[in-house]
Amino acid sequence: MSELTAMKCEACRADAPKVSDEELPALMRQIPDWTPVVREGILQLERVYKFKNFKSAWAFHGKVAELAEAEGHHPALLLEWGKLTVTWWSHSIKGLHKNDFICAAKTDALLLE
Numbered sequence: 001m002s003e004l005t006a007m008k009c010e011a012c013r014a015d016a017p018k019v020s021d022e023e024l025p026a027l028m029r030q031i032p033d034w035t036p037v038v039r040e041g042i043l044q045l046e047r048v049y050k051f052k053n054f055k056s057a058w059a060f061h062g063k064v065a066e067l068a069e070a071e072g073h074h075p076a077l078l079l080e081w082g083k084l085t086v087t088w089w090s091h092s093i094k095g096l097h098k099n100d101f102i103c104a105a106k107t108d109a110l111l112l113e
């Protein structure tokens, strides 16, 4: 389990630093099941979680929503039959912040609960 899961998100400020190109590879190695994607020019982290049915995906959706509220940092969630797509990025800086990696690692940890 990544050390990221022991960290806490900081408040999202418009002047907060984005994760740099130099920092990105080491952070991505800590969340190997996630993919960096660019949407509307914004770098984001995405993972698709597969489940046996809608109800299981829905239950995980609820856990991720609770995590988001606890961290004060919120993902995009696409709930489908047997799938939940989770996408993290920082709206305030239109890109990736350390918060997004912390939350991606904590999202993975929810699977172990």
Ligand SMILES: C[C@H](O)[C@H](O)[C@H]1CNC2=NC(N)=NC(=O)C2=N1
Residues within 6 Å of the ligand: 012, 072, 073, 074, 075, 088, 089, 090, 091, 092, 093
């Ligand atoms: C006021 C509130 O805390 C801010 O709007 C928070 C809410 N959750 C957030 N979530 C994400 N992903 N990015 C943000 O910039 C953000 N800002």
